[in-house]
Every structure is written in structure tokens, then in C-alpha cells.
Amino acid sequence: MKILKNVAIYLLIILLAVLLIKWANPPEEKDTSLKYNAFKQAIASGGVSDVSVQVNDKYYVYTVTMKDSKVYEVAGPSGDQTLLDQMEKQNINLTFEPPATVPWWVSVLPTLLMFLFIFGLFFYMMQQTQGGGGKVMQFGKSRARLVTDEHKYTFKDVAGADEVKEELEEIVEFLKSPKKFNEIGAKIPKGVLLFGPPGTGKTLLAKAISGEAGVPFFSISGSDFVEMFVGVGASRVRDLFEQAKKNSPCIVFIDEIDAVGRQRGAGLGGGHDEREQTLNQLLVEMDGFNGNEGVIIIAATNRSDILDPALLRPGRFDRQIVVTLPDIKGREEILKVHVNGKPLASDVNLEVLARRTPGFTGADLANLVNEAALLSARRNEKKVNMKTLEDSIERVIAGPEKKSRVISDFEKKLVSYHEAGHALLGEYLPHTDPLHKVSIIPRGRAGGYTLLLPKEDRNYMTKSQLLDQVTMLLGGRVAEALVLHEISTGASNDLERATGIVRKMITELGMSEELGPVTFGHKEEQVFLGRDIARDRNYSESVAQAIDHEVRRIIDESYQKAQDIISEKIETLHAIAEALMVNETLEADSFQDIIAKYDESRIGDSYDTPLSADSSSAENNKSKEENENA
Numbered sequence: 307m308k309i310l311k312n313v314a315i316y317l318l319i320i321l322l323a324v325l326l327i328k329w330a331n332p333p334e335e336k337d338t339s340l341k342y343n344a345f346k347q348a349i350a351s352g353g354v355s356d357v358s359v360q361v362n363d364k365y366y367v368y369t370v371t372m373k374d375s376k377v378y379e380v381a382g383p384s385g386d387q388t389l390l391d392q393m394e395k396q397n398i399n400l401t402f403e404p405p406a407t408v409p410w411w412v413s414v415l416p417t418l419l420m421f422l423f424i425f426g427l428f429f430y431m432m433q434q435t436q437g438g439g440g441k442v443m444q445f446g447k448s449r450a451r452l453v454t455d456e457h458k459y460t461f462k463d464v465a466g467a468d469e470v471k472e473e474l475e476e477i478v479e480f481l482k483s484p485k486k487f488n489e490i491g492a493k494i495p496k497g498v499l500l501f502g503p504p505g506t507g508k509t510l511l512a513k514a515i516s517g518e519a520g521v522p523f524f525s526i527s528g529s530d531f532v533e534m535f536v537g538v539g540a541s542r543v544r545d546l547f548e549q550a551k552k553n554s555p556c557i558v559f560i561d562e563i564d565a566v567g568r569q570r571g572a573g574l575g576g577g578h579d580e581r582e583q584t585l586n587q588l589l590v591e592m593d594g595f596n597g598n599e600g601v602i603i604i605a606a607t608n609r610s611d612i613l614d615p616a617l618l619r620p621g622r623f624d625r626q627i628v629v630t631l632p633d634i635k636g637r638e639e640i641l642k643v644h645v646n647g648k649p650l651a652s653d654v655n656l657e658v659l660a661r662r663t664p665g666f667t668g669a670d671l672a673n674l675v676n677e678a679a680l681l682s683a684r685r686n687e688k689k690v691n692m693k694t695l696e697d698s699i700e701r702v703i704a705g706p707e708k709k710s711r712v713i714s715d716f717e718k719k720l721v722s723y724h725e726a727g728h729a730l731l732g733e734y735l736p737h738t739d740p741l742h743k744v745s746i747i748p749r750g751r752a753g754g755y756t757l758l759l760p761k762e763d764r765n766y767m768t769k770s771q772l773l774d775q776v777t778m779l780l781g782g783r784v785a786e787a788l789v790l791h792e793i794s795t796g797a798s799n800d801l802e803r804a805t806g807i808v809r810k811m812i813t814e815l816g817m818s819e820e821l822g823p824v825t826f827g828h829k830e831e832q833v834f835l836g837r838d839i840a841r842d843r844n845y846s847e848s849v850a851q852a853i854d855h856e857v858r859r860i861i862d863e864s865y866q867k868a869q870d871i872i873s874e875k876i877e878t879l880h881a882i883a884e885a886l887m888v889n890e891t892l893e894a895d896s897f898q899d900i901i902a903k904y905d906e907s908r909i910g911d912s913y914d915t916p917l918s919a920d921s922s923s924a925e926n927n928k929s930k931e932e933n934e935n936a
Contacts, residue, residue: 320419340378345370349392356399459513465643466636466668467507473627474498474511477602478518481555495624497592497603499563501610502629505669508606511629512559515604522556524549528565528607531584539566539584547591547601554600563605569614585614593621631667633763634660640668644675651691659695662742664763674698700743700757705750713753718887720786721746721754724796726882727785727872728756728778729892733901734871737774744882745891753796769817772807777864779804784868785879808860809853818856826853878904 340348345368348354356371362384370378382389393400461471480487480494487494500508516523526546531539550558560566570582592603605623607613617623632640638660645656663671675690678698682690701707713721729744739758746754767775783797816823826845843850872879881900885892892900 320415340370340380342380342382345378345380345382346389346392348372349389349396349398352396354393354396354398356401357393358401358403360403458517459510460517461514463643464507464510464514465639466632467511467629468636470500470511470627470629471514473625474515475518478515481519481521481557481602494602496601496621497605497623497625499610499618499623499626500604500606500629501626502608503631503667504608505667506629506631507668508608508629509561510668512561512604512606515557516559519557522550522553524553524556524558526558526560528560528562528567531566531588532581537580537583539580540587543584543587543591550601555602556600557602557604560603560605562607563617564607564609564612567605567607567613567617569612585617589614589616589622592617631665634664637663637666637671640671641675644672645690648675648679649689651689653692654690654695655692658692659699661761662696662699662759664760670702674702677701700749703757704752704755708748711748717753718746719883720790720794721796722883722886723785723789723879724782724794725754725756726879726886727781727783727868729882729897730785730875730879731778731781731868731871732756732758733897734875735774735778737768737771738778740894741897742894743891744886744897746886747890769811772811772817773860773864776804776807776860777868779807780861780865780868781872784865784872785883788869788872788876789879789883804861804864805857808857811860812853812856820856820859821849821852875904 348370353373354370355373358369358371360367360369364384366382366384366386368378368380368382370380372378390400461475464471477494477498484494500511502508512525516525524546531542546558550556566581566584566588568581568585570585603623610618610626618626634657638656641656641659645654663674666674674695675698678690678695681694681698681701685694687694725744725746729741732738732741739760741756742759743757744755745757749755779800780797782800783793786793786797811817812821813826816825826849827843878901881904882892882897885896885900889896
């Protein structure tokens with residue numbers, strides 16, 4: 307934009323110069339109303355005193371001065387000897403002037419201005435195409451930014467990833483004092499790949515390295531290499547490494563490297579695809595014929611499965627570090643970082659919050675604390691208290707409450723029995739997590755929800771846990787059918803999730819007694835998307851029928867089991883539903899009081915406050931809840 311501004315200034319200066327010249331040399335005022343015939347008559351009558359003739363190729367221009375001092379300019383045919391003879395007879399002062407010459411730059415100026423305008427228009431269009439950040443003659447230049455000490459991060463700002471920090475601190479130590487490593491013959495890794503779920507702090511770790519290393523740190527995104535012009539990406543890679551070598555020792559951080567490092571052959575462009583050319587150049591620069599000593603590459607991605615194998619081999623990315631979800635201790639440390647600077651009430655217990663949020667990433671916890679601060683401000687509270695933080699957990703998981711939504715008495719009863727069915731099965735099934743809260747207040751797209759929180763982090767799930775989870779998901783539909791003798795659309799999400807869990811148990815986890823420990827189908831690599839999670843059917847029609855039959859059998863058995871438990875505890879179901887219709891929300895203690903009232907074996911049981919949240923699906927470890935559109 308600076309160049310475009312300069313061009314506009316130059317054009318304005320030229321325009322002002324032309325106007326100034328015209329103003330300094332104004333044309334002589336002349337009465338040009340005299341016609342050629344009238345001019346001849348004036349000569350014959352003796353009314354003309356002086357005539358100046360400007361000779362041109364095709365005609366003469368006569369500047370006529372009358373005896374009354376009036377001046378006229380008349381154009382006439384060239385070579386009119388009769389007229390000249392007549393002027394000579396009348397003793398008129400006759401002078402001849404050479405043809406008027408126009409300065410060369412005046413004739414060139416319109417063309418020059420036109421070309422400048424076209425160039426400026428083209429340049430402006432290219433600026434818009436490049437998002438305003440690129441330069442028309444610098445497409446092949448790297449867009450890497452040299453990180454300064456401004457907004458500096460250190461490893462103290464990173465929590466919940468001690469093992470990862472230890473690996474990266476070793477690289478920083480090598481850059482600061484390589485002698486210790488050289489003496490024992492150790493070589494620093496040429497590249498480090500950070501991969502893991504989104505929000506776990508990969509980019510934050512890279513920022514911390516830039517703050518700790520004390521060497522030049524170049525940061526660039528993988529998408530910055532790819533451009534609409536062929537060959538630009540490879541040129542930018544070369545330019546990036548040229549800059550890095552000039553500033554070695556240094557660190558180059560490539561964020562979201564999957565944008566440029568996707569496995570080759572995953573598109574229709576073949577070897578001439580622009581992304582493949584860029585990747586090939588990156589492979590050469592990282593470990594090719596010409597070394598890049600002193601340049602350490604750090605990359606981050608959450609799609610390591612689609613990266614090209616040549617990019618992952620030792621010599622390029624020697625060290626591949628998984629940045630996983632934080633554990634209880636890690637979550638507590640992350641919460642300490644994010645609550646820093648926020649006024650906390652005395653009842654806030656970060657350890658309890660950490661136990662209630664398993665499966666939360668660092669980004670989730672940052673959002674949780676921010677939501678709590680926003681809620682405190684909305685409630686005009688001076689400090690963030692524990693109640694607000696707990697409300698924020700549910701807000702992050704299920705969305706904001708919709709207390710203003712008006713529902714009919716029948717729908718309120720329907721949702722109450724639906725959620726009571728989930729809660730009751732969650733209490734009596736042996737392999738489910740303790741109930742934390744059940745509510746019929748709508749949140750997000752859900753008409754109500756049942757929140758179950760485990761007592762500890764969980765990395766694996768057993769077959770019994772999965773089957774009980776399926777049974778509990780069917781509890782809402784069973785309660786509707788038994789009490790209201792009607793079923794609703796509120797169970798659609800429950801049925802979808804239950805069927806998905808059962809099908810995954812059979813086709814991926816080998817948990818079917820009939821089909822045995824076999825996986826069915828394989829992940830298909832889509833031509834446009836690289837490796838994808840779509841499953842290709844590689845089994846016969848009879849096996850497909852057997853899978854469908856097994857899914858139906860397990861669902862039917864789980865449905866019958868849910869029906870038996872709810873039928874046996876029907877009075878407890880009524881009590882829970884009635885309490886929900888009155889109070890709208892039941893906390894764990896109130897729920898346990900109702901259970902103890904109708905079940906003597908539960909009298910004296912105290913609710914052991916669950917301090918963490920778990921996933922309601924087999925593969926996700928976030929807070930488990932039942933969200934239905936009642």
C-alpha cells in the first residue's frame with residue numbers, strides 16, 4: 307500500500323505541473339467570430355491594419371488586427387495568392403510566422419499518464435488478490451516473521467506439559483551452551499514435530515521456545531507457502547532457509563505444517579502439483595545435499611496422520627513429541643496460570659475444578675476461566691467464586707441456559723421423565739459414573755441434560771462400561787414409553803449415539819461374541835482429502851447382515867435391561883420426575899436423598915462428590931452428559 311500511495315503522489319505532482327504551465331502561459335484572447343469571407347471584405351474596404359500569417363501544411367491561420375485595434379483569428383486555405391496580392395495593394399503590414407511547435411513532452415504526457423494509470427490499477431488489483439500483505443514483485447519472498455521480545459512468553463507460562471517442556475528445554479540448552487553436548491558427541495535434533503489434539507498448547511510451546519532460546523526465531527504458517535502461482539511456494543521455502551542460514555543459529559517454527567506437508571499423491575495434480583513442489587523443496591532444505599547447520603525446525607500440527615512419510619523420517623524431524631490432554635495435576639497447573647490476575651473468592655478450589663474437567667484442553671480451561679469472569683461481571687460480583695466456575699463448566703459443555711423458553715406442561719412432564727430415566731439407570735447400573743446433576747432447563751440445543759462425572763481420569767473403557775453406557779442412553783426412551791405410553795423425538799440423539807457405540811464395538815473393537823475379535827472395514831484414503839476416516843467396506847454381504855443382526859441384538863438386550871430396571875424402580879422414577887417438574891434441577895445430594903427414600907439399601911450412603919468430567923462416548927474424554935431436544 308505504501309508503493310501505491312507513492313504512485314498516486316507522483317501522478318498528482320505531474321497533473322499539478324501541467325496545470326501550472328497552462329496557467330503561466332494563458333492563450334491570447336481573440337475574437338474568433340470573423341468568417342473568412344468577412345475577412346476578405348475587411349481587406350477590400352481597408353479596415354485591416356496588420357496581418358500575421360501562421361503557415362501550416364493544409365491551411366493558414368491569419369491573426370488579423372483591425373484599425374479599431376480589435377484582433378481576430380481566421381483560418382483559411384493555404385496558397386490564396388489573390389488574397390495576398392490584395393493585402394499588398396492595401397499596404398497592410400504582413401508577417402509570416404513558422405508553424406507552431408508543441409514540446410515533445412506535452413505530446414507524450416497523455417500516453418504516459420494512461421500507462422501510469424493502467425499500471426496503478428493492475429498493482430492495486432494484485433494488492434487485493436494478495437490480501438493487502440504481499441508485494442507485486444515479491445511473491446517468491448518468504449513471509450516468515452522474525453519474533454521480537456515484544457509479548458514474550460517463557461516456559462513458566464506453559465503448564466500441564468512437563469514432559470514436553472523437558473524435551474524442548476534440551477533444545478534451548480543446546481543453543482545456549484552446545485559445549486556440553488559436543489563433548490559427548492551428541493548432535494542436536496534437526497527438527498521437532500509437535501502434534502496432538504487442538505488446543506493442547508503446541509503453538510504456545512513454540513512461543514515459549516522463542517522467549518527462552520535467545521536466538522533468532524522465525525515464525526511462519528504452512529498456508530503462507532502455498533500461492534496461486536506455480537513455483538512460488540518452493541521459492542518461499544528457499545528464501546526462508548536463506549534467511550535462516552544468515553541468522554544461524556536460529557529456530558524456524560512452521561505452524562499447521564499439514565497445509566504444506568500433506569502426503570504426496572493425495573491430489574490429481576501429480577508431481578506438478580504446486581503443494582508437492584513446495585513439499586519437495588522443504589524436504590531438500592531440511593536434509594538435502596546442502597546442509598543447514600544451526601537451523602532447527604519446529605513444526606506443529608493436529609493431523610500428523612496425513613503428513614508425508616519422507617517428512618517424518620529421522621534427519622528431518624528427528625524428534626516427534628505428542629502433546630496430549632493434560633491430566634489432573636496438569637489441569638490444576640493450567641488453571642493457576644489462567645486465574646492469575648483475576649480476583650478469586652476464598653471458596654475457590656482449583657484442585658476440585660481440575661478433577662471435574664478431565665478431557666479439557668488448555669484452551670478449554672482458558673475459555674472456562676474467561677466464561678466465569680464474564681458471568682461474575684454479569685452478576686455484579688466483585689470476585690469469581692466457586693459457584694460461578696461450576697456454572698461455567700456446564701456452560702462450556704452444554705451451552706447457556708435458556709430459562710426464558712416457555713414449554714407446555716406436557717413437554718415439561720415428558721422431559722422430566724426422560725431425564726429421570728437416564729438418571730435412574732445411571733444410579734443402578736454398576737459400570738456407570740456417579741450422577742452430578744440432572745436438569746430439565748434447556749441448554750444450547752438440548753431440552754434437558756443428565757451430567758455424570760467420574761472420580762478419576764480414564765484412558766480405556768471396558769466392554770461392560772460401554773454396554774452400561776448404551777443401556778443408560780436408552781433410559782430416556784424407555785421411561786417415556788412406560789409412563790406416558792408415547793415416545794418422542796427427544797431420544798433421537800440418544801439412539802444415534804447408542805447405535806454408534808454398538809457398531810464401533812463390533813466393527814472396530816472386536817467386542818462381539820458372535821463375530822469374534824475381528825475388525826471389519828478399513829480406512830479409505832480419499833483422493834482429494836488425503837487420508838480420511840471414511841471406512842471402506844471390505845467384507846461380504848452375509849457379514850454385513852451379521853453385523854446388522856448383532857447391532858440389533860445388543861440394542862434389544864440393552865433396551866430390555868433398561869426396561870426391567872425402570873419397571874422395578876418405577877416409584878423412584880416418579881419421585882425423581884416430580885422433583886424435576888417442581889425444582890427443574892437436582893444436584894447430586896438431592897438426587898441421593900430421593901434414592902435413599904425409596905431404596906432402604908441406599909440409606910446412609912453419602913454422595914462422594916465426583917471431581918471430574920468424562921465423555922459419554924467411547925472415544926472422547928470430555929464431560930459426559932445427555933443432551934436431547936425434547
